[in-house]
Amino acid sequence: MAWRGCVMKWTKTNVIGRSHSSGSHRSAPRGCRQNVYNQQRCGFRREAKRPDAKKGNIRQETNPLPHESGTPGPPPAPKVSRPTLFKPLMFTVGFTGCSFGAAAILQYETLKSRVQTAKDEEESEKLEQGSQDIEYWHNWWNQLSGFQRQLILLMSMADDAWSSLTEGQKTVTGIIAVNAVVLCLWRIPSMQRGMIKYFTSNPASKTRCLPMVLSSFSHYSVIHMVANMYVLWTFSSGIVSLLGKEQFLAVYLSAGVISTMVSYLCKTASGRLHPSLGASGAVMAVLAAVCAKVPEAKLGIIFLPMVTFTAGNALKALIAIDAAGLFLGWRLFDHAAHLGGALFGVWYVAYGYKLIWRKREPFVKLWHDMRSPGAGGSRPGGGTGGGAGGPRPQ
Secondary structure, three states: OHHHHHHHHHHHHHHHHHHHHHHOOOOOOHHHHHHHHHHHHHHHHHHHHOOHHHHHHHHHHOOOOHHHHOOOOOOOOOOOOOOOOHHHHHHHHHHHHHHHHHHHHHHHHHHHHHHHHHHHHHHHHHHHOOOOOHHHHHHHHHOOOHHHHHHHHHHHHHHHHHHHOOHHHHHHHHHHHHHHHHHHHHOOHHHHHHHHHHOOEOOOOOOOOHHHHHHHHOOOOHHHHHHHHHHHHHHHHHHHHHHOHHHHHHHHHHHHHHHHHHHHHHHHHHOOOOOEOOOHHHHHHHHHHHHHHOOOOEEEEOOEEEEEEEHHHHHHHHHHHHHHHHHHOOOOOOHHHHHHHHHHHHHHHHHHHHHOHHHOHHHHHHHHHHHOOOOOOOOOOOOOOOOOOOOOOO
16 A cells, blocks of 8 residues: 555656646636736745755746736736816816806896786786775684694794895705705615715716715715805805805806816816815805905904905915915815806906806897897896896906
8 A cells, every 4th residue: 555655646647747848838817817917926935944955846837927928917907097188178168168157147037027927916906905904914823723824824934034034045045955955865775885986076087077966965974064155145145145056056067067167177187086075166256356356344253253364365364275285295185176266256346246146148148039039128037247146257
């Protein structure tokens, strides 16, 4: 039995040796490249531990380097190609144009409805004069149940609170409501994948255009949303009185897309392709527009009411901080989006209003002709002036 064990051992060593010698003339299969590389690394470590007298034999037994024998080594690290930003750029231009076009149409329809509502109210008041008396409403109130009376009183209080708000605060209330809904959607586990895809902006993502709009209404943190919406609420009355409700909405939406486009450019140039979200870019445009239009206005900090400064100095400080954060590579905020929004707000108040909003009259005339063909005369929302609530820069 001893010789049989020797023969079996001898045949196994010959078979293994032949397989190794035949495998040296063939390249390793594709799925085993990493394993071959790991075995070679282990062999080199054993070579360093053996004595110098046997180095020659070991060099003959160990496999040669991959580039010497032609055996493929580990796959190289894939090169991340920089994303092309042609589609996001075209989307930014198109969305901005559509925003201001829709704002001009909205202003036209709003003025038209106000004129019609005023006429209807005047006619209804003439018809109702003397037709109803106090006794009629007294009897109607007595016929209501206690729950109905409480509901009517609650609705009356809500209507009074809504009427006490300024036009800017009423407009911003809708934006705050949309942001709150999106914040709640982030808390639903089944929607996490869709929220990351459509409500975060990332130049490395396959979906790059639609998140440029949706990410401006997206906040993952409650503190982040509260901070942005507080600043927007504070400056809402000033920006709406300066631009008007319709023009403000166009500027806000356009600023969100433009600030994201600037963020895309900076991320692609620096190679830091990470996602971001939030309304900071659009809010910075609103803040910068008000501060640039009224630079002598006094501002303060909510936690330090005794410290005051002018709006112009505050705008300069914010731009300087974001510029430093962009060049120094700070990762706490998306400083590129902040700068993009602030510069757009300053540019629009200085030049954009004259170049875009004042030249809307042909478009409004075209819409008026489409809405009422054959009707001439005045056009609501037309004229060369600023329209309802429009600024009149000198």
